[in-house]
Each structure stands twice: as structure tokens, then as C-alpha cells.
Amino acid sequence: MSYDGSDGIPKLGLGTWQNTDGEDCAHSVTYALDLGYEHIDTAQAYDNEEYVGEGIEDSSVDREDFFLATKVWIDNLEHDDVLESTETSLDKLGTDYVDLLYVHWPAREYDAEETLTAFDQLYDEGKIEHVGVSNFEPEHLDEAQAVLDAPVFANQVEMHPLLRQDELHDYAIENDIQLVAYSPLARGEVFDVPELSDIANKHGVSEAQVSLAWLVQRENVVAIPKATGDDHIEDNFAALDLELDDEDVAKIDGIDRTSRKVDPYFAPW
Numbered sequence: 001m002s003y004d005g006s007d008g009i010p011k012l013g014l015g016t017w018q019n020t021d022g023e024d025c026a027h028s029v030t031y032a033l034d035l036g037y038e039h040i041d042t043a044q045a046y047d048n049e050e051y052v053g054e055g056i057e058d059s060s061v062d063r064e065d066f067f068l069a070t071k072v073w074i075d076n077l078e079h080d081d082v083l084e085s086t087e088t089s090l091d092k093l094g095t096d097y098v099d100l101l102y103v104h105w106p107a108r109e110y111d112a113e114e115t116l117t118a119f120d121q122l123y124d125e126g127k128i129e130h131v132g133v134s135n136f137e138p139e140h141l142d143e144a145q146a147v148l149d150a151p152v153f154a155n156q157v158e159m160h161p162l163l164r165q166d167e168l169h170d171y172a173i174e175n176d177i178q179l180v181a182y183s184p185l186a187r188g189e190v191f192d193v194p195e196l197s198d199i200a201n202k203h204g205v206s207e208a209q210v211s212l213a214w215l216v217q218r219e220n221v222v223a224i225p226k227a228t229g230d231d232h233i234e235d236n237f238a239a240l241d242l243e244l245d246d247e248d249v250a251k252i253d254g255i256d257r258t259s260r261k262v263d264p265y266f267a268p269w
Helices: 022-035 049-058 079-093 112-124 138-147 166-175 186-192 194-203 207-216 230-241 246-253
Strands: 039-041 067-072 100-103 131-134 152-158 178-182 221-223
Touching (some): 022 049, 049 079, 067 079, 067 131, 079 112, 100 112, 100 152, 112 131, 131 178, 138 152, 152 166, 166 178, 194 246
Parallel strands (some): 039 067, 100 131, 131 152, 152 178
């Protein structure tokens, strides 16, 4: 089924962080789109927008049939820099628009008024379909919603069974914002969580599929696992067919461990 822009963000996307080998990155994007993925996520800081664009061009999927997102890096968040760097991103991606443009972090050159008025301008010009933020805490979201004319459509944050993000999840539901979960496999740590292994064995699937299914079955949550090999791209995609039952969900919700994988010095928490 083709992506319908009125449906919001497709529940499972391909993340491309650290996928900086040109041939590998382009292939993974092409393979994912041709397999049925309808959501591709990149960023200026990933240094691969050009390769993502090549993968899009090589795929058999029309541009309007999938959801494309990128992010403005913290060095480019002054008003004019947002506009100029986004034009560069569009050129690299080979597209006239992205479905979602994020503020990557509320850090360094970020100033809500300066930064977000540029996002509003891009939105009004049709160069971005939606405005997003990433790594924002509730207070940053409150400020962004007060400044923006366009709605805050999504907040991309680290999220997995070892970092539930319950406060942000509640906020997202109350404010009709999508939570986009990056590092949804906790950088591989989900394979070493006994509760997830038990559920995986029960269903005959991988721990990765269990973690992803838990995320995408939550209200207002989308997951973007990174994958380069064809087998991993396929395995992650199969999570859409896994239905966790109430017992499974309760077991995952009861995991008494917390592990944050992304914690740079400029993080807002």
C-alpha cells in the first residue's frame, strides 16, 4: 500500500545514522524502499544525504509514495543558516521538499525565535511538509509550540524498552505529537535482555522485532531502526507483522533497567 500523507508518519522507517559508506548507504535505502519501507530518516550531521538521495533515485518508488525526513544540525540553527542549509539538504537528497524537517538538538546556535521562524518560512514555502524537533524535553516543546505558527508534528528521541520515555510519551499524546524512536534497539543491547529473549522465543522471532513491535504498537510512536545489511532490513520490517499480546507488553513494561545510549555534553536533560 502506498504511503498516504494524511496518515501521519509511517510506523517503521529506515534510520541511516553512521551509514556513511556511499555504496552501502545508497543500497540500503534502495533495498528498503523496494521492500516496502515508507519512511527514510537522515540528517545533515550524518554526512550521507547525498547517498540517501542516490538510493531514492535508484529505487522503484515514486517520491510522493514515501515519507522523507532530515535534520538541521546545531551549527546551522541561526535563521539564515536554517534556510541555506536546508536548500543544500534538498539538493543533496534530490528533492523539492521533505516531509519532515527537524531541529536536531536544542543546543549551540538554537534560539527558539530565530530558529523556528525559519522553519515556519520553509513550511509556508512548501519546502517542508511538517516541522519537527529532536531531543526536546517538555519545556522545550512548550516554548516551540508558543513560537511556531506551524504545529510541532514530531519529536525524535532515543526510545526503547530500556528507555521508555513515559513523560515525553504522555506529552506527545496530550499534544498530538508523534514520538519518533531512534536507537530503538538500544544499540544492540535488546539482544541481552532476558524478558525480550523470552518473548522472542515464544513468537519465534528476533529480540529486535520484539522491541520494534513494542514501540510501534504504542500510541503516537514511530520507530526508525538503523540497518545496512539486507537481512537486518528484512528482519526489522517483519516487526510490523508481530502482534504482542497483553502479557508480552506487561513483561516489557515491567523491565527494571534503564540504559540511555545517546548522552552528549550538550544534551538538554
